[in-house]
Amino acid sequence: MQMGQFFRAFFTVGIIGGAFVALAEAKSGWAPDPQAGHALLTENCASCHAVDATGTSPVPAAVAFHEISARYPVKALEEALAEGIMVGHDGVQQMPEFRFNAIQIGDIIAYLESIQDE
């Protein structure tokens, strides 16, 4: 076997192995992790939105996340996050499009539900 082939084989096994590990993790009782959701929102949204349980948003037009449920049920965001659609994109400061995977969305929703005002 040539070196290149060897590495390709090695690499393929690595990727498939990784996928199985991920699958095993997914099956072994994953539960939404609000802390991880908070981290994702801090990383991606905090430049415009208030992401904590109190406070006002850096960009006034952007809803503070603890006030979301005053507008609509937090669960309503699930689909929007999955499809990468965020409503109301035409603010002064454009809101970029985000796309999250099912686990990330579970974490985000769990976090948002934990900080709602009411």
Ligand code: HEC
């Ligand atoms: C660059 C700034 C910016 C970033 C980053 C940003 N947003 Fe926004 N977002 C806005 C603005 C501005 C609005 C209000 C748009 C409007 O009303 O026209 C908004 C609105 C929203 C709304 C309310 C939509 C509605 O119909 O009331 C939600 C929910 C939202 N953003 C979620 C998020 C999430 C989740 C993230 C991170 C993954 C995020 N945003 C990142 C600027 C941003």
